[in-house]
Amino acid sequence: MxxxxxxxxxxxxxxxxxxxxxxxxxxxxxxxxxxxxxxxxxxxxxxxxxxxxxxxxxxxxxxxxxxxxxxxxxxxxxxxxxxxxxxxxxxDPNDAMEEARSAWFARRQIGVRWKDVAVLRLDVLLNGAHFSVTREDAYGAGLCRVGVDKRLRQAGFAQVFAFSARKVAALSLIETQLAYVLFAAHLRHIKRTHKLVRHQDPFPASSAIAGI
Structure with a gap:
């Protein structure tokens, strides 16, 4: 049998x-x-x-x-x-809903500045960048944590902690969500480098991006 x-x-x-x-x-x-x-x-x-x-x-x-x-x-x-x-x-489902609301809010905060995102992406593609992109940037951009971790495992990047900003910018032309991640990484870099005070806008205008 x-x-x-x-x-x-x-x-x-x-x-x-x-x-x-x-x-x-x-x-x-x-x-x-x-x-x-x-x-x-x-x-x-x-x-x-x-x-x-x-x-x-x-x-x-x-x-x-x-x-x-x-x-x-x-x-x-x-x-x-x-x-x-x-x-x-x-x-806890209540914690799950709070996590989701925070992620959606983060996504909206970047989405309303899409012109800045587009200019930043072009600048990184043409001139490179002085920052890398991390898994935490993906979380900070409002991407689903479970989905991010799964995709990295499937791609063989489970133990990779930083990625080239230029590569992420190039991939974002195909996968739009990565443009959000690129922008979140840029904001993190600006805050760390210039030690901006809390609540100050680290990215005041699109015209400022070209000089980065």
Missing amino acids: VLTSKPKAEFLKDRLVLQRQFAVSNTLDHPDEDALQRFQAEGVQGWIDTANHVEHDHGVTTARRAITDDGQLIWAVAHPEQRFAYSSAAV
Whole structure:
């Protein structure tokens, strides 16, 4: 008799269902056969349990229990104004939602200065840069931590802590999110180099970038 192992997907779904025992009773919907669904967001793929969720802001922000294809339990935090859910490895769903809100805020702060981002990228491509780009810059730019770590592992860069700004600028022409990371790295470099006081704008105008 040949013993066959249960498919990996079934193990993942079983483990995800077990998380329901830790759910607060009033946040666990009546599960049905369609409660477990596939999801993909910012480089993270896995299964999400739509029956196990926590809501904030009168139901506007929702954290749903999920598990990645490599077995990491996460919370997938969704908001109607965000195109993709934010994946958080936090144990507490409230911490996950706070992490997501902070990331979305950081992304907006850079997004409203897109002209500065574009000028900086061009300057780095043409003239190089005096700063490197780190994993922490990706976090600071509002990228999903779980997704960043997964992509670095897949690319064989799990133990690499700094990247060339020019390479990141070039890749950002294909992957727009990297432009946010480049800008966050630049702001970090300016703050460290010039020791700017807190709350002072380290990047006052687009015209100043050309001289960097």
